[in-house]
Amino acid sequence: MNDAARMLARRGARSSMNLIDLRSDTVTLPSEGMRQAMARAVVGDDQYGEDPTVNKLQERIANDLGKEDALFVASGTMANQIALRVLAKPGDEVLVGYGAHMLLHESGASAVSGVQLSPLGSSGIFGAEHVRAAFKPAGHPLCAPTTMVVIENTHNLGGGIVFPYAESLAVCKAAGELGMSSYLDGARLFNAAIASGHCVKELSKPFRLVSIALSKGLGCPTGSVIAGSTADIAAAHRIRRILGGAMRQVGVLAAAGIYALDHNVGRLVCDHQNAHLLAQRLADVPGVELELGTVETNIVIFRTRENAPDAMTVVQRARRAGVLVSSFDHRTIRAVTCLNVGAAECEQAGRVLRDAISPC
Numbered sequence: 067m068n069d070a071a072r073m074l075a076r077r078g079a080r081s082s083m084n085l086i087d088l089r090s091d092t093v094t095l096p097s098e099g100m101r102q103a104m105a106r107a108v109v110g111d112d113q114y115g116e117d118p119t120v121n122k123l124q125e126r127i128a129n130d131l132g133k134e135d136a137l138f139v140a141s142g143t144m145a146n147q148i149a150l151r152v153l154a155k156p157g158d159e160v161l162v163g164y165g166a167h168m169l170l171h172e173s174g175a176s177a178v179s180g181v182q183l184s185p186l187g188s189s190g191i192f193g194a195e196h197v198r199a200a201f202k203p204a205g206h207p208l209c210a211p212t213t214m215v216v217i218e219n220t221h222n223l224g225g226g227i228v229f230p231y232a233e234s235l236a237v238c239k240a241a242g243e244l245g246m247s248s249y250l251d252g253a254r255l256f257n258a259a260i261a262s263g264h265c266v267k268e269l270s271k272p273f274r275l276v277s278i279a280l281s282k283g284l285g286c287p288t289g290s291v292i293a294g295s296t297a298d299i300a301a302a303h304r305i306r307r308i309l310g311g312a313m314r315q316v317g318v319l320a321a322a323g324i325y326a327l328d329h330n331v332g333r334l335v336c337d338h339q340n341a342h343l344l345a346q347r348l349a350d351v352p353g354v355e356l357e358l359g360t361v362e363t364n365i366v367i368f369r370t371r372e373n374a375p376d377a378m379t380v381v382q383r384a385r386r387a388g389v390l391v392s393s394f395d396h397r398t399i400r401a402v403t404c405l406n407v408g409a410a411e412c413e414q415a416g417r418v419l420r421d422a423i424s425p426c
């Protein structure tokens with residue numbers, strides 16, 4: 067990079083740092099400590115299983131989640147696609163909670179796996195009775211056989227809500243009795259563990275495959291890890307290759323993951339407190355519809371009432387005042403806390419959003 071380019075890059079970094087960015091917890095920036103861990107990483111060719119840092123990360127996650135083996139993959143979307151390919155066949159029906167990432171935000175998840183995704187319930191949370199009611203056995207004259215169920219914990223579109231533990235046990239038990247397999251999209255599983263008091267191993271136990279994201283609240287540049295039995299992870303390894311996701315000296319990325327597990331898990335509780343603070347500031351703004359009970363983790367989802375500005379207007383006004391949030395539909399707005407923002411920023415965001423929604 068020449069000097070002019072370096073100056074522009076610095077200016078870019080500075081101006082984006084002045085903004086309070088609550089669009090997603092994917093906007094986290096690697097800390098100095100994480101960058102040092104990445105720079106020092108011992109690496110090898112991961113396609114040959116020879117990257118010691120990747121191997122260390124995979125063993126650690128497998129151990130933390132109580133599974134035999136684990137595989138480092140490029141993204142949460144890739145982990146989900148791998149799970150669909152490992153556990154279901156083209157033409158199978160896969161049950162997934164209403165509003166799930168797999169259903170809405172993977173640019174057409176069925177294109178790769180060839181499965182039929184069917185939404186259950188109305189909030190991302192569903193019960194064993196929904197699974198039993200939706201189940202179609204193999205050999206049905208008209209319907210696709212239902213072979214897999216997916217739970218998202220925490221549930222993004224539901225406002226980062228924790229999938230109730232007892233319900234997840236019941237869903238997996240019913241799935242097992244019906245001969246179906248189960249997958250946990252745990253992109254924010256560490257948030258769920260902190261909010262629920264159940265450790266990630268407990269939350270993972272009933273599921274055949276589980277994935278967690280390193281690139282959200284844990285603060286890594288990219289990466290997810292999928293964990294399960296030795297045989298399932300061997301199958302996942304092959305699918306990762308088919309998807310073009312086999313990687314080489316990615317110990318530099320795995321080192322960020324290990325650093326995050328050591329330093330960024332406990333602090334997720336701060337993100338939850340900051341989200342709660344922001345939610346409290348918003349809940350009493352006239353024109354805002356917000357169920358404080360749904361703010362269990364680091365996501366705040368709220369709606370603007372008919373007499374208040376719509377979501378796009380609020381997003382634009384807030385941006386002009388230095389606060390970034392996302393609009394999900396005409397009246398729905400999402401704000402997500404992460405390690406880039408503290409309590410003071412959330413107070414400030416609360417003031418900016420209040421003005422954007424009820425201007426005097």
Ligand SMILES: *Cc1c(COP(=O)(O)O)cnc(C)c1O
Binds near residue numbers: 140141142143144279
């Ligand atoms: C973000 C997210 C993913 C996908 O992760 P990417 O790394 O962005 O592909 C999958 N599931 C859930 C619940 C998510 O929030």
